Amino acid sequence: AVQGTKQVSAAIISSTLTTVCVFLPLVFTSGMVRQLLLPMGLSIGYCLLASLIVAMTVVPAAASTLLRNTKAKAHPWFDKMMDKYELSLKWCLKHKAIPLLVSVALLVFSVWAVMTTGIVLLPEMTSDSIQVTVRTPEGLTREESFAMSDEVIDTILKVEGVEAVGAMDSGSSSGLLGGFGGSSDSYGSYVYYIIAENGGSTSAVTNLVNDINAATADMEAEVMASAGGMSDMTALLGSGLSVTIYGNDLEVLRELSDDIIEIVDAQEGYTDASSSFTNGDPTIQLKIDKDLAMSKGLTVAQIYMEIASRLTTSATSTTVTIDGVTMDVTVENNSNPLTVENLMDIEFETTSMTATGESKKETYKLSDFASIQETTSIASISRENQTRSVTVSAAVEEGYNATLLSRELTPILQEYADSDAVPDGYTVDLGGESSTVNDMVEQMGLMLLLGCAFIYLIMVAQFQSLLSPFIVLFTVPLAFTGGMIALLLYGQSLSLLSLVGFVVLMGTVVNNGIVFVDYTNQLRIGGMERQAALIATGRTRMRPILMTAMTTILAMMQMIFADDMSGQMGGGMSVVIVGGLAYATLMTLYIIPVLYDIFFKRPPLQIDVGGDNIDDVPDDAAEFIAEALAKEAAQKAEVQEKEEDGE
Incomplete structure (x- = not known):
């Protein structure tokens, strides 16, 4: 247990830190992106750091206690799969250009396809609530309007799947369940909230909306049912x-x-x-010729004051209660109302002095020095x-x-x-x-770039090499390819939540690459040839790599197939993570060895990790080496035997 922990401790620590550090760029973001991702980043960071402590302490202790008398078990189907993987990996190492070109072509295609579908802020979502708006015909009394609304409620309650109806008069600020009451100064427009039986999934809510619209189609009132969505958030x-x-x-x-x-x-x-x-x-705009009004002895202020006094009428207000309904009543003395038609006939009296010193009174109409124009305010x-x-x-x-x-x-x-x-x-x-959306993409793009930089720096510290982290980072575009292809297959556009999935994916997919490169380096330091070390690493690490990916994929699958609002909201993120992990895991077993074989010609430097001898070849790899040497010896013996027979 101790030796196994020390053998993988560096890779585990590096893998955990790479996942945590992708959320560090949140300090450079602001607004909605930061508010949405900060709680998620803190939760993931705390959980991963806690899991690292458990993996380095509790798991080895439990393994040393519970796995004392383990026996090797045969897995014929998995052994056959590893044999086929070994053959396919040898082919990829021999024809390096083909897998690289295929992966690049898929990346370009997926980016182009996703961009052509557009980017949205949030995916289309339908909640499990139903809202029904009703407008009764004009000309009805309050009692007639309420009676028609009660008829709508009775009709909706007869629809299969409806448990209760909550109704609210649009003129009131309070809603009442199962009927109307209280005070309201307006009527004729109502909002109903439908409670479905047993909650109801998204598809069930959609069917219920159609049933309600069909049941109320022939009613006198105008009825429209719709599934509640994200209208407030959008x-x-x-x-x-x-x-x-x-x-x-x-x-x-x-x-x-x-x-x-x-x-x-x-x-x-x-x-x-x-x-x-x-x-x-609609507005009436009054334009006054200031000079013409002054020539008649009137100022603009006097004109406006006169019009304002005509618009103001004496009124007496009181409150009356009829049949339990309280209403405000206003009694106005408006015997000579001011209208658009008689506005220009308003008369103004002016007093002027003649040359002889006598006062002279004259009367002018508003139309003598003003004009009106109908417009929209x-x-x-x-x-x-x-x-x-x-x-x-x-x-x-x-x-x-x-x-x-x-x-x-x-x-x-x-x-x-x-x-x-x-x-x-x-x-x-x-x-x-x-x-x-553009602001969101800009901030998320900055987050992805800084996350890649932090991941690279962590891996440089772990590998003490600038080249090994570069090879591991190639798993990131592979993951993005898988995530975008999954979005296309799922029929979703790129959104904020799917970009969050790419951020999480970026810190997750490099883990398998780190383990693969680190294990290969250990084998090469132990004296194994480069391609043999790659094949041995692939065979030895295939099981844990697949198990790591499958645990995450299976955990996210329930969110993809969830038929509720949470599934619709988190579906984009889950699809990206599942598709990216599945594709990147598969490609890691092929593309990483190919890139390693291309760029890592020289033997890696031995890193001092303490008193343990990392030259010891792990058991699985030693078994593989023994089998490979036996096969090579048999082939040489067969060739030598044929040559001797030929002589």
Whole structure:
């Protein structure tokens, strides 16, 4: 147990540190990436460091106690697999260019294929909750509207799979289960929350949504059921398209926003394009000729004060309760209301002095010195660095990728921004989900690069060589190839969670490469020839390499096939880890030996690890050497016998 622990201790420590260090670059990130990965990185780091202590102490102690009288067991099927692996590895070592070209071609293809599918912030997810929105026809009384809503509830409760219905009046801030009550000042629009029997999986929820829509299709009320998703999170993180226009003049901003809405509407894949002006309220703009008003003895302030007094009416407010419902009642004295039609007929009296000193009263109408224009007010006025801004937003239609659409829209918007249509001092900035995705990819890319650098430095310290870590790092692109191919087969686009899977994968896949190279170096230091050491390492370390990969793969499989929201959210990460580990494990047994044979011609330096003699060849490798020497002696004897017979 002691000798075995010392033999693999360096490789185990290095493997653990490489997995932990991939999360160190989190200190250089910020925002959503850091908030999402920091708890995961700390959890993985603590668990791995604890497992390292257990592997170096508890496992050897338990092995020395429980495995005292172990007997060698025959595994014919595994021995046959190792024999076939040995033959295939010899072929790869003889034809090195073929496996290398195949692996590079697969890497290029997988990167191209994933990039063409686009990048998303979060995968499409459907929760296990159902939301039903209902709008009753206009013109109904409160009692009639509530009765129709109760009819909708009764219909939904009859649908198989529905356990309960929670209902909330949209005008109230409180929801009630199984009916309505309490106070509300509005009615006619309602939201129902459906509780499915036994929780319900994602597929069951989808079927239940279809059943509810079918059951309520012929009702007088407008009913729409949908599965709850990640609308709140995507709204927070920025979904769809967002184009911000910066400038000072509101009329110019209005014209630019209208132009951009036309550009967006012309692009396939976008829908519901609107701006801050589009979502504004109808407004009457009063324009007063200041000079003309002054010539008639009126100031702009006097005119506005008179209009304001006409718009303000005397009112008395009280509260009444009818049938348990409390309502606010306002009684207004509005015998002469001010409307758009009579606004310009407002009269103003002025007093002026004649040349003889007599006072003269004159009456003017508002139309004598003012004009009105119907327009749309801006919904909100935003400022950034003391500059006004207007946002044009649009939703992405189902089946389209926001990142791919932004790639097509960006050059069109850039051409428009550089044209004469945009005056000096006005800028156009593309944002939305694509901007968030670009920031995410930038930070994750930085994390991957720094993680590779940290992994390389740790392996340099372990191998005391600059070349051995370089060979091991070739397992990283192999893992990325497997992860991207798995994403394609699973039908998912690259997302934040799948990039997290690549980060975890980068620190995991190098472990097998470290063990392989370290074991090969030990055999070569013990006097074994290079290719023989590679073959012996492959045969000897195949079982632990496969066991290490399979334990991780099997642990992640349940998340891939989980039919709930957690499975949809973590499925991308799990697919990347499973696909990357499976492919990288297979390729490690072939590509690493090929690269080692190409670059590591000279014998490795012996590293002083203490008083133990690392020249001792491990038992499995010694058995392999004995078999190889016996075969070689038999072949030489056979050749010599044939030569003697020929003489």
